[in-house]
Amino acid sequence: MKLLGRLEVRDSCGELITIRGDVARRVLAYLLLAAPHVTPNHRLIDAVWEGDEPESAIDQIRKIVSRLRRELPDGTDIIRTEPGGYRILLPPEQIDLVVWREAIQHSSLLIQEGRRREALETLSQGLDLWRGRALADIAGHPFAAEAVALHEERSSALETWCQLGLKELETSTVIARLRREIHQDPAQEKVWGILIRTLTSSGRKLEAIEEYNRMRKLLAGSPHATPPMPPTDPHRNLERPVGSRPVTPPHRKPEPPRPLLPKGSARRRVPLWIQELLRGHEPLPAYVLDGHWNVLHRNQAMERWFPWLRGEGTNLLSWALFSPSARTVLHAWDEHAMVYLGIVRNALREDPNDPFFNSIDADAVKDPMISEILARDDVIDVSSRSGHHFTLSLPQITPEPINVVSHVLQPEGHRGMRVVILTSPQTPSEETSE
Known part of the structure; x- marks a missing residue:
C-alpha cells in the first residue's frame, strides 16, 4: 500500500489493484494514514464529506468498508471492525509511509551513534520510496494538511541527507541527487534552496545563480508551491554551507510609514x-x-x-x-x-x-x-x-x-x-x- 505519491495498492505479485470510486479511495487512504490505530467513524465521515455529510453517512461508510474488504487481497482479515470505527492491520513493511518513518527514526539513531555512512544509506532507501507528492491524487481536508506535513518531513530528511552526503560522498553525487529530486517534483522550495547553497559552497556560483533564476520561473506558475522569496538580495544567503545556522540577512532599518500619520x-x-x-x-x-x-x-x-x-x-x-x-x-x-x-x-x-x-x-x-x-x-x-x-x-x-x-x-x-x-x-x- 503506497501513500508517498498517488495512492497505490498492489498484490503480492506486484500487480496494481484498482480501487474504484473517489469515496472508497479516501476511506482507504485515511485508514492507512492512521494505521495501525483505530480510525473513529466520525473521522472517516469528515474525511469523505468534509462537514457536509448526508444522513446516511454511517451506512455508506459501512458499505464502502465492505467493498474494500472484497477488493483488497485478504481484505476481510486486514480491515478490522472496532468499537466506533475501523482499523487496518498490515505488516509494517507493506505500507510505504510506515517504512519511511521507520527509516527516519533509524537514521536519527545512527547519527547519534556516529554511524554516518549507515545513516546516509538508510535515508537514501527512505527517500527512494517517494514517487511524487504524498497523496497526490486525493484532495481536500484532511488530506491537504497531511500532505503538507509529509512534505515537510521529506524536505527535512533530504537536508539531513545532504549534510551527511557532503561529508561521505562526492559533491557532484549530492548535486545530482538534488537535481533528480527537483526533476521529480519541481515545486519543492526547500530542495531548490539546498541545491543553490550546495552549488555555492562548492564554488559553482554561476550555476547557483542560474538555478535560482530557473527556480523562480518554474515556481511562479506552480499551483503547489509556496513561492520561494529569498531575502532582498537573492544570493546573500547562498554563501552559507548546508548544515550551518541560517544567517539572518541584514535588512533595511525599519522606517516609520511614510508620510507619518499623527498618532491616534x-x-x-x-x-x-x-x-x-x-x-x-x-x-x-x-x-x-x-x-x-x-x-x-x-x-x-x-x-x-x-x-x-x-x-x-x-x-x-x-x-x-x-x-x-x-x-x-x-x-x-x-x-x-x-x-x-x-x-x-x-x-x-x-x-x-x-x-x-x-x-x-x-x-x-x-x-x-x-x-x-x-x-x-x-x-x-x-x-x-x-x-x-x-x-x-x-x-x-x-x-x-x-x-x-x-x-x-x-x-x-x-x-x-x-x-x-x-x-x-x-x-x-x-x-x-x-
Missing part, C-alpha cells in the same frame, strides 16, 4: 459607518487606505490574515514591495510588484514632487529583485486595481493556498480614501488564535 489620528478619520462595514465583512479581511496607502483602519480578519500589518499607520505599498513576508504571502510576487510599480509611476506623473511616491521609487531602484523587474520593463502602468484575482499563502490560517478577489470602494465625500474588501470562494476556517 488614523481611525478617527474613518467614519463609523465604514468601520461597521468592515466589521460586517468578517470572517474575510477588509481595510481602509488613504491616498498614500497608509492603512487607516482594518477589521479583525485583516489582522489574523496579515499579522505583519498590525499597528496604526502601517503602509501597505511599502510592505507589498519590500517586505520579505509579502514575497512569501503573495503568490507570483513579481507580478504584483509590476502592478504596484505601475501605480507608483502613474502617481508620479500626476504629481512629480510627491515625497512618498518619490521615496518608494528611490527604494525600488536599490532593491535587486525590483530592479530586475524594472530592467525587464515589465511594469504594468495602472492607477489602481479592483476586481483583481490573486492567491495567498497563509499557513497560520490554512495549509492550502487561498484564492481571493479584491474590491475597491471610494466613499462619497471622502476624497482619497479607499475601502478594500477581499472575497473568496473558499473562505478558510480560522482555527488559529490571534
Whole structure:
C-alpha cells in the first residue's frame, strides 16, 4: 500500500489493484494514514464529506468498508471492525509511509551513534520510496494538511541527507541527487534552496545563480508551491554551507510609514459607518487606505490574515514591495510588484514632487529583485486595481493556498480614501488564535 505519491495498492505479485470510486479511495487512504490505530467513524465521515455529510453517512461508510474488504487481497482479515470505527492491520513493511518513518527514526539513531555512512544509506532507501507528492491524487481536508506535513518531513530528511552526503560522498553525487529530486517534483522550495547553497559552497556560483533564476520561473506558475522569496538580495544567503545556522540577512532599518500619520489620528478619520462595514465583512479581511496607502483602519480578519500589518499607520505599498513576508504571502510576487510599480509611476506623473511616491521609487531602484523587474520593463502602468484575482499563502490560517478577489470602494465625500474588501470562494476556517 503506497501513500508517498498517488495512492497505490498492489498484490503480492506486484500487480496494481484498482480501487474504484473517489469515496472508497479516501476511506482507504485515511485508514492507512492512521494505521495501525483505530480510525473513529466520525473521522472517516469528515474525511469523505468534509462537514457536509448526508444522513446516511454511517451506512455508506459501512458499505464502502465492505467493498474494500472484497477488493483488497485478504481484505476481510486486514480491515478490522472496532468499537466506533475501523482499523487496518498490515505488516509494517507493506505500507510505504510506515517504512519511511521507520527509516527516519533509524537514521536519527545512527547519527547519534556516529554511524554516518549507515545513516546516509538508510535515508537514501527512505527517500527512494517517494514517487511524487504524498497523496497526490486525493484532495481536500484532511488530506491537504497531511500532505503538507509529509512534505515537510521529506524536505527535512533530504537536508539531513545532504549534510551527511557532503561529508561521505562526492559533491557532484549530492548535486545530482538534488537535481533528480527537483526533476521529480519541481515545486519543492526547500530542495531548490539546498541545491543553490550546495552549488555555492562548492564554488559553482554561476550555476547557483542560474538555478535560482530557473527556480523562480518554474515556481511562479506552480499551483503547489509556496513561492520561494529569498531575502532582498537573492544570493546573500547562498554563501552559507548546508548544515550551518541560517544567517539572518541584514535588512533595511525599519522606517516609520511614510508620510507619518499623527498618532491616534488614523481611525478617527474613518467614519463609523465604514468601520461597521468592515466589521460586517468578517470572517474575510477588509481595510481602509488613504491616498498614500497608509492603512487607516482594518477589521479583525485583516489582522489574523496579515499579522505583519498590525499597528496604526502601517503602509501597505511599502510592505507589498519590500517586505520579505509579502514575497512569501503573495503568490507570483513579481507580478504584483509590476502592478504596484505601475501605480507608483502613474502617481508620479500626476504629481512629480510627491515625497512618498518619490521615496518608494528611490527604494525600488536599490532593491535587486525590483530592479530586475524594472530592467525587464515589465511594469504594468495602472492607477489602481479592483476586481483583481490573486492567491495567498497563509499557513497560520490554512495549509492550502487561498484564492481571493479584491474590491475597491471610494466613499462619497471622502476624497482619497479607499475601502478594500477581499472575497473568496473558499473562505478558510480560522482555527488559529490571534
